[in-house]
Amino acid sequence: MKSLRLIAESTYTAWVFVVGLSILWHYRIEQEVPKPYLDEFFHVQQAELYLQGRFDEWHPKVTTPPGLYLVSLLYLGFLSVTRLINYVHVADLRRTNLWVAGLIPFHFWFVLNEIVVNYDGYRADHIAFPMMWSLAELNHAVFNICLFPPLFFFYGLYYTDVWSAFAVLTTIQFYQRKWSKFLVAAGIASLSFRQTNIFWVAIYLAGSEVVRELKRGRLGIEYPSTVSVIDVVAGSWQHSCFYDPLISHASFEDYVKFALSLVAASMTGFFQLFPYLKSYLILLAAFGLFILRNGGVVLGDKENHVASLHLAQVLYIWPYFMFFSFPLLYPYILNAVIPQSHIPTPLRTGSTRQQLPRLIIALPIIGVMLLIVHFNTIVHPFTLADNRHYTFYVFRLLLRHPSIKYLVVPIYFICAWAAITALGGLPNVQVPLESTTSQPLTIVRRGKRIRIPPHPSSWSVNGRGHRVSTAVMWLLATSLSLVTAPLVEPRYFIIPWLIWRLHMPSPWPTGEEAAMKRRKKIRGFNAWCKAVFYARHDHRLWLETVWFLTVNWAVGYVFLYRGFEWTQEKGRVQRFMW
Numbered sequence: 001m002k003s004l005r006l007i008a009e010s011t012y013t014a015w016v017f018v019v020g021l022s023i024l025w026h027y028r029i030e031q032e033v034p035k036p037y038l039d040e041f042f043h044v045q046q047a048e049l050y051l052q053g054r055f056d057e058w059h060p061k062v063t064t065p066p067g068l069y070l071v072s073l074l075y076l077g078f079l080s081v082t083r084l085i086n087y088v089h090v091a092d093l094r095r096t097n098l099w100v101a102g103l104i105p106f107h108f109w110f111v112l113n114e115i116v117v118n119y120d121g122y123r124a125d126h127i128a129f130p131m132m133w134s135l136a137e138l139n140h141a142v143f144n145i146c147l148f149p150p151l152f153f154f155y156g157l158y159y160t161d162v163w164s165a166f167a168v169l170t171t172i173q174f175y176q177r178k179w180s181k182f183l184v185a186a187g188i189a190s191l192s193f194r195q196t197n198i199f200w201v202a203i204y205l206a207g208s209e210v211v212r213e214l215k216r217g218r219l220g221i222e223y224p225s226t227v228s229v230i231d232v233v234a235g236s237w238q239h240s241c242f243y244d245p246l247i248s249h250a251s252f253e254d255y256v257k258f259a260l261s262l263v264a265a266s267m268t269g270f271f272q273l274f275p276y277l278k279s280y281l282i283l284l285a286a287f288g289l290f291i292l293r294n295g296g297v298v299l300g301d302k303e304n305h306v307a308s309l310h311l312a313q314v315l316y317i318w319p320y321f322m323f324f325s326f327p328l329l330y331p332y333i334l335n336a337v338i339p340q341s342h343i344p345t346p347l348r349t350g351s352t353r354q355q356l357p358r359l360i361i362a363l364p365i366i367g368v369m370l371l372i373v374h375f376n377t378i379v380h381p382f383t384l385a386d387n388r389h390y391t392f393y394v395f396r397l398l399l400r401h402p403s404i405k406y407l408v409v410p411i412y413f414i415c416a417w418a419a420i421t422a423l424g425g426l427p428n429v430q431v432p433l434e435s436t437t438s439q440p441l442t443i444v445r446r447g448k449r450i451r452i453p454p455h456p457s458s459w460s461v462n463g464r465g466h467r468v469s470t471a472v473m474w475l476l477a478t479s480l481s482l483v484t485a486p487l488v489e490p491r492y493f494i495i496p497w498l499i500w501r502l503h504m505p506s507p508w509p510t511g512e513e514a515a516m517k518r519r520k521k522i523r524g525f526n527a528w529c530k531a532v533f534y535a536r537h538d539h540r541l542w543l544e545t546v547w548f549l550t551v552n553w554a555v556g557y558v559f560l561y562r563g564f565e566w567t568q569e570k571g572r573v574q575r576f577m578w
Contacts, residue, residue: 014109018146018147021147022098023098026095028156042059043062046069047069048088062300062301063300064160064299067164068159070192075096094158098156109139109142111173112138141501148324148497149324159491164194171186174186184282186201188283195298196484196485199477200477202287204476240265243258243261244468246466246467246468247424247468247470304381309484310486312378315412316488317493318412327540373409377405380486380487383487388576388577389576422504423471466505470503474500491578555577
């Protein structure tokens with residue numbers, strides 16, 4: 001009971017800070033921007049139609065489904081019945097997002113807690129070795145995620161992005177708890193906010209379901225790191241198991257082996273998997289019927305939102321991640337460019353240099369990126385026609401000289417390497433291996449049975465650490481959700497970042513001795529500061545907090561107090577925003 005009370009108190013503290021900052025942000029917007037701004041004009045007008053019961057009318061500029069307006073109808077309808085409001089003001093509609101800002105921290109907490117449990121490999125009551133996340137770190141991470149600038153900004157405006165993220169997280173929670181019926185309902189609800197959520201609630205979760213169910217009830221079969229692609233495919237086909245090494249131990253070839261292995265294992269285990277995939281097939285069928293009936297994906301303004309192949313979107317996301325999450329990623333970059341002897345011991349990641357892709361792998365990937373930039377750079381007319389968005393200035397810089405868009409390709413590559421590598425955790429940390437249940441792999445080649453022993457340093461399937469499957473499923477869903485969008489907007493990257501950030505591991509203790517030191521009583525103010533800000537707490541979380549608060553303050557201040565006027569619209573304030 002004491003531990004539960006501690007969890008509740010700590011979570012409540014984080015929640016109070018998030019809600020307090022959200023209310024302050026909403027209040028300042030209400031004072032400085034009392035009228036609808038930018039896309040809010042369309043959303044507010046459509047919401048008013050629904051509040052008037054005119055459900056058969058649709059604003060021609062609204063492209064997303066009516067989930068946000070239905071939520072507003074329920075919320076404001078309740079207030080009207082209870083006579084708390086006499087008329088609908090834009091602030092009342094904006095408050096729809098403010099309410100979900102008070103709920104989303106709990107969603108983050110439960111999703112993150114489940115990921116932490118699975119990542120660590122054991123539940124807390126079944127393990128003597130402490131989990132890699134302390135309670136303070138977990139709540140601190142939740143607090144930071146809630147402050148993610150592109151998400152936090154829209155707590156105060158009437159846009160669909162906050163509720164869209166909330167609905168996707170709800171669906172992920174039901175997936176984690178294996179509540180398939182609720183999952184279908186939450187998945188359909190998420191599609192009512194944004195169409196591209198289909199790739200998260202159906203494709204991403206279906207792929208994760210395949211990985212989860214193929215592992216169920218199986219011995220921890222691990223493949224040696226030197227096993228060939230043919231051996232992997234043959235073993236996966238014969239045993240309905242798949243190759244899934246830890247990200248921290250994986251090379252580029254391991255990602256290829258995983259993909260081929262999963263396909264082979266899924267084909268042989270199809271009938272075993274089908275019952276678990278019914279929920280996702282229902283979601284895909286419902287989305288397909290919507291497209292057939294609507295005549296396309298978007299509802300309004302179809303001429304300006306034509307689905308097209310925009311592969312460059314998959315490149316733009318990496319510097320986006322680096323910009324917002326460099327407090328988490330800087331150790332990887334630091335160790336990749338500076339000799340270990342020149343780096344303070346606590347910041348050394350040991351094997352980071354070994355994780356850098358070899359030239360024989362890096363050069364072809366960079367070559368593909370260059371081809372994408374050359375043949376598939378799409379600049380939507382809206383991007384360069386509206387200087388109120390920060391993307392306008394990014395693309396103006398990229399297009400200032402024809403060579404610039406090619407010169408930044410290595411930056412895309414380095415940022416992508418850091419973001420994916422970070423999912424495996426800091427590799428300098430040593431974690432005691434549990435007793436492995438790994439078994440030798442037996443395959444048949446040319447009529448002969450070949451016995452391949454497990455790698456001596458391999459981990460069991462239920463061992464600690466994010467595996468290649470986690471990164472691949474995330475990459476697949478992220479790519480599918482982005483490549484069909486011709487317009488580049490920071491809002492489109494919110495859900496990919498949230499899923500990535502929720503899977504970001506904190507540094508582990510280096511053993512039982514270090515764990516005992518973490519539990520020792522702190523004496524003295526200096527020792528307390530060292531423990532809170534570094535020794536017993538991931539210091540990157542503090543850096544992330546300061547960075548997010550700084551970005552939110554700067555963006556909020558510019559939005560509220562640094563407006564400007566267009567010469568063609570005198571007397572009307574234009575404002576910078578994401």
